[in-house]
Every structure is written in C-alpha cells, then in structure tokens.
Amino acid sequence: MANLTPIAAIGSNLELNAQVQSILATFFEVRIFTDTDRAIDALQQEAFYAIIVDNNVKPTGGLPFLERTKKIPSIESIPKILLIEPHSKKLVEESDFGIDFEYLVNPIKRDQLLGKVSSGVNSGVEKSWEKLPTVQRKVLTETVGIFRDTFKVMNEGGAIPVKEIEQSCSPLVEAVENDQVLGLLGAVQQHDDYTYVHSLRVAIYLSLLGHAVGMKGDELLTLSSGGLMHDLGKGLVPQDILNKPARLEEAEFEIMKTHVDHTKAIFGKANDITIGVEIIALQHHEKLDGSGYPLGLKGSELNILARMGSIVDIYSALTDRRVYKPAMDPDKALGIMSEMSDGLDMGLLNTFKEFLKDATSNPE
Ligand SMILES: [Fe+2]
Ligand SMILES: [Fe+2]
Structure with a gap:
C-alpha cells in the first residue's frame, strides 16, 4: 500500500x-x-x-x-x-x-x-465501509461516530460519554469472539484521522490479544474500549505537534508525552471510567524496567492490562501508516520488539506473535 x-x-x-x-x-x-x-x-x-x-x-x-x-x-x-x-x-x-x-x-x-x-x-x-459484513461495518461506523463526538465534547471541556464509547465497542467484541476481524484493519487504514485509526487498531489488537489469552465478554469490552480511549489526551496536544509530517524533535516529544496527563484529566471529569480502562490508558507507555512514562512504574507494579497495552501500542505505532513513513512490515516490527526484553513482557509478546502468525496466514 x-x-x-x-x-x-x-x-x-x-x-x-x-x-x-x-x-x-x-x-x-x-x-x-x-x-x-x-x-x-x-x-x-x-x-x-x-x-x-x-x-x-x-x-x-x-x-x-x-x-x-x-x-x-x-x-x-x-x-x-x-x-x-x-x-x-x-x-x-x-x-x-x-x-x-x-x-x-x-x-x-x-x-x-x-x-x-x-x-x-x-x-x-466511510462510504466504502457500507460494503463490509454487518458486524465489521458496525465496528467502524459506531466507533468513528463516537470518536468524533468524544473529541467535540473534550474540546468544549465537557465529560466524555464513557458508556456510549463502551457500547460502540461491543460489535468489536462480537467480531473478535466470532472470528470476524479479518478485513477490519485494512478497512480503517485509509481513514485520514490518524488518532482514530491508531486508537481503533490498538482496540482491535488488544481485544485479539485478550481473546488469545482466554479473556471473554466484559474483559474484552474493557480491552477494546480501553484501546479506543487510550490516547484521548492527544486531542489536547497542539495540532502542529500531533500532525507534524515528520518525526518529532526531542522537545516536541516531551510535549507529546503529556498526552497521558491530559487523558488523566479528561478521565477525571467523567465519573464512570472503569479501573481497567484507566490502567490501559494511563500506563501504556510504562515499561517493565522502569524506563517508561509518566511514572516510571516497574515490574509487578504493571498488571496484565498495562503490559498488554504497552505491547499493542508499540506494535500498532510501528505498523501504522504515517505521512512521513510507510507501515512497517509486521515481522520487522515484532523483531524490533523482541529486542526489548527488559521493557516488555516476553510471554505476552510470544502469545501476540503466535496469533498474528495465525491471522496473517489468512491474508486480508
Ligand atoms: Fe499514547
Ligand atoms: Fe497510542
């Protein structure tokens, strides 16, 4: 592509x-x-x-x-x-x-x-999504609609519609549980709202990984809605940094990192964020060796949701298509991640690799 x-x-x-x-x-x-x-x-x-x-x-x-x-x-x-x-x-x-x-x-x-x-x-x-099978069409149309509404509310300083965001993710859980995810990742990739594309890809991969480790129902809903909400704070990062058509300079990256604090503040205004969603969103940049941000949490301080969030977020960022770089080949991305053995949970990474291998043996 x-x-x-x-x-x-x-x-x-x-x-x-x-x-x-x-x-x-x-x-x-x-x-x-x-x-x-x-x-x-x-x-x-x-x-x-x-x-x-x-x-x-x-x-x-x-x-x-x-x-x-x-x-x-x-x-x-x-x-x-x-x-x-x-x-x-x-x-x-x-x-x-x-x-x-x-x-x-x-x-x-x-x-x-x-x-x-x-x-x-x-x-x-979005019009081309109308031709997709029902469950996939629902995943895309419902999440893109709620994502737009959420950003509007956020920019007006209001409380985000947490329950509606969760509801918009139930077709995704259905798709994951019934093995109907194929085609979704390709269908979202051309969309021009990068934060949406990245967030939905994270939601899809998180629920697939959850499914692969035996999670079901509400747990998958936590993973998918946590994925969709994990970078909401990016909506409050200056547009010229967020949409910069090149890699970020060090100082710009520091500003980009504040998206996690923004997400925390956005969640603070809503009173119905579940603890699982909060962990995914606020800890997806933490690393097992304490080198992550914003808190530098370590080892056992990071539960399975934080560990999954970090693996999926890195994989998605590497394989996302950006204006300044093509999507990285999945094997290359996984190779880079395998070198990060101090920072990532290697057991989970191996499970992630296994199911990706199965998924890519049925190319989209
Ligand atoms: Fe992030
Ligand atoms: Fe992210």
Missing part, C-alpha cells in the same frame, strides 16, 4: 496546480491532470480518494466535467471539490446540478483546502 493517499487535481492553470500541489503534497500523493479527458481516463484506471477540479479547466470547464462523472459509477462515488472564482459563487450555491460536491472560492486558503480534502477522503472511506 502506498504511503500517501492518492488525490487527483485537475486544472489547466499551472500556477493554481502548483499551489494545490504545495498545500497538499506533504499529506497526500497529488496527481495533476491538465485537462479533463486525461483525468477521466486515469480516474477509471486507478484508485483516487478525492478529486479537486478547477472550474476553468480545459476543455470543458469544471461543472460540465462533474456532470460527465455522474454517468461513470467508479468516479461518481469519489468525493469532489470544485475550485471556483468569486463571481461563480452565487451560481454554484443556488443551482441544483444533481451532483454531490463541495466547493472552494479562489484564492484558496491552505487550511480550508486541507480540511475539505481530509473530510472528503474520510467520507469516501
């Missing part, structure tokens, strides 16, 4: 193309097409997650291009953003073209374009 999500930008104005490219290139793989005919060909042959089209594009113009895509099902479903001149705003706002698209008025602003492309990619990815 390519590292960056491919986006098509269609326009005949080279200056505008360069501007779109420079805004998006760090986060997306931008393919420029200077006319609509070439774009239509490519769009039918390759997968793109969003289309940006300049209304002045040659030969047809942006709106007729969008009309044309209505008749091509594979293109019709891709989210579209039309770039228009200020004088076209009224026409675009007041007409019903029978086409689903968003628009931006020139001169385009960086944050607006990034925001529209990101939410376009997400709505396309």
Whole structure:
C-alpha cells in the first residue's frame, strides 16, 4: 500500500496546480491532470480518494466535467471539490446540478483546502465501509461516530460519554469472539484521522490479544474500549505537534508525552471510567524496567492490562501508516520488539506473535 493517499487535481492553470500541489503534497500523493479527458481516463484506471477540479479547466470547464462523472459509477462515488472564482459563487450555491460536491472560492486558503480534502477522503472511506459484513461495518461506523463526538465534547471541556464509547465497542467484541476481524484493519487504514485509526487498531489488537489469552465478554469490552480511549489526551496536544509530517524533535516529544496527563484529566471529569480502562490508558507507555512514562512504574507494579497495552501500542505505532513513513512490515516490527526484553513482557509478546502468525496466514 502506498504511503500517501492518492488525490487527483485537475486544472489547466499551472500556477493554481502548483499551489494545490504545495498545500497538499506533504499529506497526500497529488496527481495533476491538465485537462479533463486525461483525468477521466486515469480516474477509471486507478484508485483516487478525492478529486479537486478547477472550474476553468480545459476543455470543458469544471461543472460540465462533474456532470460527465455522474454517468461513470467508479468516479461518481469519489468525493469532489470544485475550485471556483468569486463571481461563480452565487451560481454554484443556488443551482441544483444533481451532483454531490463541495466547493472552494479562489484564492484558496491552505487550511480550508486541507480540511475539505481530509473530510472528503474520510467520507469516501466511510462510504466504502457500507460494503463490509454487518458486524465489521458496525465496528467502524459506531466507533468513528463516537470518536468524533468524544473529541467535540473534550474540546468544549465537557465529560466524555464513557458508556456510549463502551457500547460502540461491543460489535468489536462480537467480531473478535466470532472470528470476524479479518478485513477490519485494512478497512480503517485509509481513514485520514490518524488518532482514530491508531486508537481503533490498538482496540482491535488488544481485544485479539485478550481473546488469545482466554479473556471473554466484559474483559474484552474493557480491552477494546480501553484501546479506543487510550490516547484521548492527544486531542489536547497542539495540532502542529500531533500532525507534524515528520518525526518529532526531542522537545516536541516531551510535549507529546503529556498526552497521558491530559487523558488523566479528561478521565477525571467523567465519573464512570472503569479501573481497567484507566490502567490501559494511563500506563501504556510504562515499561517493565522502569524506563517508561509518566511514572516510571516497574515490574509487578504493571498488571496484565498495562503490559498488554504497552505491547499493542508499540506494535500498532510501528505498523501504522504515517505521512512521513510507510507501515512497517509486521515481522520487522515484532523483531524490533523482541529486542526489548527488559521493557516488555516476553510471554505476552510470544502469545501476540503466535496469533498474528495465525491471522496473517489468512491474508486480508
Ligand atoms: Fe499514547
Ligand atoms: Fe497510542
């Protein structure tokens, strides 16, 4: 899988193309097409997650291009953003073209374009989930919805909806108990909200590991909801550090580490966090040899949930796809983790490796 999500930008104005490219290139793989005919060909042959089209594009113009895509099902479903001149705003706002698209008025602003492309990619990815088997579709749609609501509440300083978050994880427990997880990890990977992708992957791997060590029912619900909530504090870390398209500098990493304290404060405002979820979230960066953070807990101070949290969080971070690095190969990630014998519980790591081997013998 390519590292960056491919986006098509269609326009005949080279200056505008360069501007779109420079805004998006760090986060997306931008393919420029200077006319609509070439774009239509490519769009039918390759997968793109969003289309940006300049209304002045040659030969047809942006709106007729969008009309044309209505008749091509594979293109019709891709989210579209039309770039228009200020004088076209009224026409675009007041007409019903029978086409689903968003628009931006020139001169385009960086944050607006990034925001529209990101939410376009997400709505396309979320729409593609509709084709999945019911239980998997429920896992994704319910968790992505509650995750969005939770971040909104958190940013407003309110108490997070703990019971609803737990409920959103029950389809995941069902999927794990009925061996229906295959396909889930692949389906979430293209989503553009990295904290969500990482949190759900941690929730999935934690419940799979729990299942592998014989945990059931409520224990699996603790693991899955603990996974989904384990990095909530990242919502309060400055965006430029959280979304930095490169590895963090030492000082930035220190700020990133405060996400655990933020999570603690967020949990403090809710009065119904269970102890298991709290341990997963507040201790997933602790290490058995005391070298972890925030408390430097050691050995027997770390129970099975903390140990599982730490293994799964490291594995997920290594194998997550980030804008600055592709997903690491699972065997390579496990090899690196095997070297961390002072910090990680090797018995649990071996169990984790065993079930991953079984899972990957049925490739997604
Ligand atoms: Fe974390
Ligand atoms: Fe994490």
